[in-house]
Amino acid sequence: MRLEDLPPLPETPGVYLWKAGESVIYVGKAKNLKARVTSYFHSEGKSLRVSQEATHLDFIVLRDEVEALLLEANLIKHHRPHYNVLMKDDKHYPFLKLTREEWPMLMVVRRVQNDGARYWGPFPEASAVRRIKRLVDRFFPLRQNSGFPFKKRRYPCLNHSMGRCLAPCVGKADPEQYRVVVQQVENLLDGKVEALYESLEQQMRAAAQHQDFERAAEIRDQITAVRSFFGTSQQAYDPELGDLDFLGFARAGDYALIQHYQMRGGQMLGRISRFVEGVKEASDAELLEAFLRDYYLEATPLPPLVLLPFELEAQDAFSTFLSSKGRKVEVRIPQRGDKTRLIELAQKNAETALHTELKVLERKGDHPGLKGLMEVLGLSRRPYRIEGYDISNLLGESVVGSITVFEGGRPKKAEYRRIKIKGLQGQPDDFFSMEQTILRRFTGSLAEQMPIPDLILIDGGLGQVRAAQKGLKQAGLDIPLVGLAKREETLVLPDGHTIGLPLSHPALQILIYLRDETHRNGLEFHRKLRNQKTLKSIFDDIPGIGPARKMALLNHFSTLEELRDMSVDELARLPGLDKRSAQAVLKALGAGIPSEGSRA
Structure with a gap:
C-alpha cells in the first residue's frame, strides 16, 4: 500500500486496522489518527513492513484515547493479528465468583461471564484462591452443596450440622442473616477488613448481651481467623502498603518476560508470569502495554494503585480506563521508599525468571543465542x-x-x-x-x-x-x-565491520560466556606453568632436594601458597621426602620450621 492510497484521515483519537485482503494484520490506537498512520510510511522495520503488506486501511473514530484503548484490546482479542504482540498463555487463572441469586454462593471459576455475578481475580496462584475459599467456607456460612443455580434439598448437608451453612436449601436460613454474611464475604474479598471487623464485633457483642455465648465464641473465632489471614503470615510483605499491583519486566533479544504481582491488605497473593517469544522488533512499551491490555480487560476488582517499572505513553489513558471500571486507579512509576523496592524486587525476579526460561530452551537444544x-x-x-x-x-x-x-x-x-x-x-x-x-x-x-x-x-x-x-x-x-x-x-x-548488540541480546550473552570461559581456561593453565617455573627455580637451590624429590613436589603442588600451607609432618609423607627435607623446603620458602603436627 502507498501513502497516496490512504483514505482521508481525521486528526482525532481512534483505532486503525491494517488489512491484507480480508485479514486484519495489525490493530493500533492513536490520539491523532492522521499523524500516527502516515508515520508508518516514514518508519523502518515492522511498521514499514505492515504498511507495505497491507492492501487497505480501516479506521474508527472515537471520543478519546480511553475508548480507543478499550476497542483496540477487544479487536486484538477478536482478530489476533499477526503483527500485534499477543500474550499467548495456556493458563486460565482462577477467579472467585459470588453468584447473583436469592441465596448467593461462592465458587472458583476460570472464566468471567457477563452474568451479573461479582468476580474477584484473576488470582496468580491457585493456592491463594484455596486459602481464601477455605477461610470463607469455614467461618462464613454461605451455602456450598446446593448447586448453581440454587436447588432445594430434602435434608441439610453435614455443613449445616457443623455450623458452616445456614441451610437455605431446606428453608432454614433467615434472609436478613444470610444477607449480612454475603456482605461480610464481599468486604473480605474487597480487602475492606476494617469494615468486616466492625461488623463481626457488633455481632459478637450482641450475642454476648443476649447471653448466646456459643455464638459469640464462633464470631470471635471468625475475627481471629481473618486477622490471622491478613496479619503477619509468611505471605505478608508489609501491611502498610495496602492494596496494589506491581510489575516487573525483562527482555533478551527476541524474548521477553513480564511478571505481575498482587498485594492485598499488605499480603502478597502471588504472581503471574508471561514469557513472550518473537518480540525482537517490539519496543519495551509495546510489550508492557500488551500485557496491561490483556490482563486488565478482565481483572476485577482493581486496586487503587498499579506500579510500573517504566513510563508509558498511554499511562494516563490506562489510569482513566481502569478507573472507569469502578474505583479510581492510579498508574504510575514509584519514585522513592518501599514502593521502589517492590519494583526492584519485581525486576530482579523477572530477570531471573527470563534466564530460567532461556535455560529451558537451551536444554531442549534450542538455545536462543544460537x-x-x-x-x-x-x-x-x-x-x-x-x-x-x-x-x-x-x-x-x-x-x-x-x-x-x-x-x-x-x-x-x-x-x-x-x-x-x-x-x-x-x-x-x-x-x-x-x-x-x-x-x-x-x-x-x-x-x-x-x-x-x-x-x-x-x-x-x-x-x-x-x-x-x-x-x-x-x-x-x-x-x-x-x-x-x-x-x-x-x-x-x-572484513573490519563491527556489530553492536545490546548486552541483553542472547547472541551476545552466549559469546561473552564463551569468551570468559576461554580466558579463564588459558589463565588457569598459564598461572600453573608460571607457578611451576617459580617452584622449580626455588627447588634448584634447596640442599637435599635432588631431581626425584623436585619432581615429586612439582607433581603435587602448583602454587607456593599450597606448599606453604603444609606442616612438616604432612610434607614428609609425600613420596621420596623425609622430615629433614621437608624442613629444608619450608625454611627455603620463608615459612619457618613449624612444630610437628602444626600448620605452616
Missing part, C-alpha cells in the same frame, strides 16, 4: 558447535593458547584444550600466538580428535581476528570467524 548468532552473522545454519580462542601470557613468558568448546549453547569441558606457544624468543606477540594456535588446532593431532566447529570466536579485536584467519588459510579451511572486543563488547568481523 538462532540469534545465525541471524546476526548471516550464517546458513545455527552454529551448534562454537570454539573459543584466547592467548594468555606474562611479558612473553609461559604463553598459552586456550581453546574452549560450546555445543548447543553449553560448555563441553571435556574438549577444552591448551597449547604452549613456542618460537617467541622472549618477546610477546599475540598475533603470532593466535595464528600458531589456530594452525596447530586444525593441522596437528587435534584436527583428528576434534570435529570442525560451525563458528570460531576470537577473544580480541581486528588484529587477532585476521591472525586467526591467516592460520585458517594456511590450514586450508574456511570457517566463520568473529571477534569480541572487550571494552565495548563489540562483534568484530574479518
